[in-house]
Amino acid sequence: LSRSAVVRGTPQIRTIMKQIFAEHAARDFGRAHVLRALSSAMIGLVARALTSESGGNGAVESSLFRRFEALLEQHHLERWSVADYAEALAVTPTHLNRITRAATGDTASHLILNRLIREARRNLVYTNLPVSTIAYTLGFEDPAYFSRVYAAATGISPRAFRAQLHGDEG
Structure with a gap:
């Protein structure tokens, strides 16, 4: 576990992560005891995944995934x-999806959307910019479309997300 690596998100690992999120929120x-136990289980599963990965071209795929993340x-x-992204990495979109699925369990397009949503959240939390300005900043031509995309990805509209933040402060 001392070296950095990209591990395939197995169903077991995903289940433990969901349990950790649920326990942390509850x-x-x-x-604290349950979180420690779940974290230990997670470390064990990650260590197992690291040792069971075949040599093959995993290092090449891991390097490609890191380059994708940087881009x-x-x-x-x-x-x-x-x-x-595939063109910039000199691979096909299908191969890029194969690599991102192997590394995270998600498609490249889902990772791209998640990064955009993370940036939107950051803007909603740390700025007072109107939602429409955030939408334009993120490259959306229509703020209403941005709101639909954000709500579909998070389950809550940008305005409602921001209102929740301000409701928690008071």
Whole structure:
């Protein structure tokens, strides 16, 4: 576990992560003990996944995924498509999706959307910019479309998300 690596998100790992999220949010009695136990299980599963991965070209795929992540950080505001990222990495969109699925369990387009939503949340939390300005900043031509995309991805509209933040402060 001392070296950095990208591990395939197995169903077991995803289940433990969901349990960790739920336990952290619940704040029930014994929460710290349960979180420690779940974290230990997660570490064990990750260590198992690291040792069971075949040598093959995993290092090449891991390197490609890291390059994709770096490009995503550089270009997420430019609204690059999967094809744009694939072209920059000199691979096909299908191969890029294969790599992102192997590394995270998600498609490249889902990771691109998640990065955009993370940036939107950051703007909603740390700025007082109107939602329409945030939409334009993120490359959306229509603020209403941005609100629909945000709500579909998060389950809550940008305005409602921001209202929740301000409701928690008071």
